[in-house]
Amino acid sequence: MVRCLLLFVSLIILWKCSINEGKPSIIFVPGFLCSLLEIRINTTIQTKCPKSIDNQWILLWLNLRLFQPEYFLCFHEIFQLIYNETSMNFENPPGIQTRLLTNSSKSSFLNGLLWEYIGLDQFLFHFLFKHQYEDGINIRSISYDFRRGTNESLNEFCQRLKELIEITYLTNKNEKISLISHSLGGSMTLNFLNQQNEIWKEKYIHSWISLSGNLAGGIDNIQSLIQGFVSPLIPKTILQTWDFYSWRLPNSFIYGTKRILIESPKKNYSSNDFFDFLNQLGAKQLAQVYLKSSLILSTFSPPNVNTFCFFGTNISTPIKYISTSNTFHGKLSILYGSGDGELDDTNNYSCQLWNQTMDPKYQLTIKSFPYVTHVGLLSNSNLLRQIDQILFN
Numbered sequence: 407m408v409r410c411l412l413l414f415v416s417l418i419i420l421w422k423c424s425i426n427e428g429k430p431s432i433i434f435v436p437g438f439l440c441s442l443l444e445i446r447i448n449t450t451i452q453t454k455c456p457k458s459i460d461n462q463w464i465l466l467w468l469n470l471r472l473f474q475p476e477y478f479l480c481f482h483e484i485f486q487l488i489y490n491e492t493s494m495n496f497e498n499p500p501g502i503q504t505r506l507l508t509n510s511s512k513s514s515f516l517n518g519l520l521w522e523y524i525g526l527d528q529f530l531f532h533f534l535f536k537h538q539y540e541d542g543i544n545i546r547s548i549s550y551d552f553r554r555g556t557n558e559s560l561n562e563f564c565q566r567l568k569e570l571i572e573i574t575y576l577t578n579k580n581e582k583i584s585l586i587s588h589s590l591g592g593s594m595t596l597n598f599l600n601q602q603n604e605i606w607k608e609k610y611i612h613s614w615i616s617l618s619g620n621l622a623g624g625i626d627n628i629q630s631l632i633q634g635f636v637s638p639l640i641p642k643t644i645l646q647t648w649d650f651y652s653w654r655l656p657n658s659f660i661y662g663t664k665r666i667l668i669e670s671p672k673k674n675y676s677s678n679d680f681f682d683f684l685n686q687l688g689a690k691q692l693a694q695v696y697l698k699s700s701l702i703l704s705t706f707s708p709p710n711v712n713t714f715c716f717f718g719t720n721i722s723t724p725i726k727y728i729s730t731s732n733t734f735h736g737k738l739s740i741l742y743g744s745g746d747g748e749l750d751d752t753n754n755y756s757c758q759l760w761n762q763t764m765d766p767k768y769q770l771t772i773k774s775f776p777y778v779t780h781v782g783l784l785s786n787s788n789l790l791r792q793i794d795q796i797l798f799n
């Protein structure tokens with residue numbers, strides 16, 4: 407009887423091994439606003455917040471309850487960061503602690519992510535049902551506080567991603583990892599790959615697949631800083647305290663000094679003029695942080711792993727803003743060009759450059775998907791077929 411059981415168990419193990427054999431593990435790096443954040447509030451200090459939520463961990467993002475009238479003022483106090491003149495950094499307001507919802511190193515792929523809005527379940531099901539991936543075992547994800555963009559916050563992310571990759575590698579019989587990123591996750595991943603040495607990457611990384619990657623920053627971030635995000639949900643005063651914006655404005659290395667991105671009566675701004683722009687806008691603290699953080703994007707080296715840049719195109723996308731006011735309090739009009747609806751085509755030059763700069767032993771593929779949107783790419787069937795070819799060829 408015991409023998410039979412042993413035989414049965416080893417058969418199961420063999421079977422489990424064989425289905426995961428030769429399959430790169432997947433780690434997904436989500437984009438902006440796609441991680442869940444929790445918060446603990448001391449309501450003695452944060453007096454605009456109801457006593458009923460004192461000192462308990464509650465969902466901060468995305469928590470629809472906080473958009474209700476009795477929480478709205480509280481929400482605006484606690485979602486912002488506060489500039490510390492001494493450390494010259496943004497920090498949590500007093501009486502506030504934040505954390506990521508889960509430690510995704512031990513949990514299901516979708517946990518900790520705001521997946522509903524980007525069709526990430528379809529992406530997951532493709533690998534679970536078509537290719538027998540095991541949720542949380544060889545298909546995983548990593549969340550992060552998307553509001554942050556300092557060297558410190560990015561280094562902390564890199565540390566966690568490195569641990570997740572190494573653990574996933576070990577628990578899947580040394581199968582290499584394919585990093586699949588969406589949008590901002592692309593820059594998070596590129597920054598990560600830049601910090602790892604070649605030996606480590608050779609050992610652990612199968613490939614990097616960047617979907618809708620805004621590797622050179624995004625023009626539409628200019629509009630959020632001027633008008634807020636889905637205003638009045640997240641007003642500009644909150645966004646101007648997120649150091650995220652200090653490293654997400656279009657990178658001058660790609661967008662250049664000639665192309666005008668913002669017109670105002672007295673001054674036109676290229677990607678080289680964002681320090682002035684932030685000051686004119688009244689975001690003086692963010693301007694200070696910008697001086698440090700914008701260097702992060704401009705100093706990226708090629709990823710030096712097999713790299714696939716996939717993005718949507720041929721959809722009307724902001725390429726320039728025209729303000730009637732020098733301080734951006736007036737009317738703002740938008741000029742449109744080609745892109746994925748959020749990122750314009752220029753962004754693809756970051757990948758194009760690697761054709762010259764990356765070690766030629768690594769594969770580089772750049773492919774656009776006409777009429778596929780920034781978010782729609784994730785669950786696009788042509789895209790999933792491309793990924794299948796990369797992973798299972």
Ligand SMILES: *[C@@H]1O[C@H](CO)[C@@H](O)[C@H](O)[C@H]1NC(C)=O
Pocket residue numbers: 448449450451461
């Ligand atoms: C909240 O802040 C008040 C005032 O600083 C402090 O006395 C109290 O101990 C804090 N509460 C908690 C649970 O930390």
Ligand SMILES: *[C@@H]1O[C@H](CO)[C@@H](O)[C@H](O)[C@H]1NC(C)=O
Pocket residue numbers: 490491492493497
């Ligand atoms: C501001 O930063 C300084 C230096 O890091 C620190 O000592 C101080 O406690 C911070 N101030 C606040 C209000 O957090």
Ligand SMILES: *[C@@H]1O[C@H](CO)[C@@H](O)[C@H](O)[C@H]1NC(C)=O
Pocket residue numbers: 505506507508509
């Ligand atoms: C996640 O894990 C870290 C380190 O193990 C721990 O410090 C942190 O409290 C955990 N977070 C949650 C939400 O459980």
Ligand SMILES: *[C@@H]1O[C@H](CO)[C@@H](O)[C@H](O)[C@H]1NC(C)=O
Pocket residue numbers: 557561698701702
């Ligand atoms: C950011 O941190 C990395 C790794 O610690 C370091 O190599 C780099 O010089 C830092 N960059 C800036 C702009 O501070």
Ligand SMILES: *[C@@H]1O[C@H](CO)[C@@H](O)[C@H](O)[C@H]1NC(C)=O
Pocket residue numbers: 666669670671672673674
């Ligand atoms: C800004 O650019 C527009 C369009 O090219 C041009 O007509 C205008 O004169 C420029 N304004 C300034 C202040 O340079």
Ligand SMILES: *[C@@H]1O[C@H](CO)[C@@H](O)[C@H](O)[C@H]1NC(C)=O
Pocket residue numbers: 720776
């Ligand atoms: C993209 O749009 C342009 C004009 O708007 C058109 O000429 C071109 O054929 C389109 N490209 C594709 C691949 O559909």
Ligand SMILES: *[C@@H]1O[C@H](CO)[C@@H](O)[C@H](O)[C@H]1NC(C)=O
Pocket residue numbers: 719751752753754755772773774
């Ligand atoms: C990249 O963008 C440029 C315009 O900036 C466009 O001409 C080119 O076709 C794009 N590349 C791909 C692969 O779509």
Ligand SMILES: *[C@@H]1O[C@H](CO)[C@@H](O)[C@H](O)[C@H]1NC(C)=O
Pocket residue numbers: 758761770771772
């Ligand atoms: C890289 O450059 C070569 C030669 O100029 C070209 O044939 C190839 O299509 C380019 N590859 C990509 C991914 O742009």
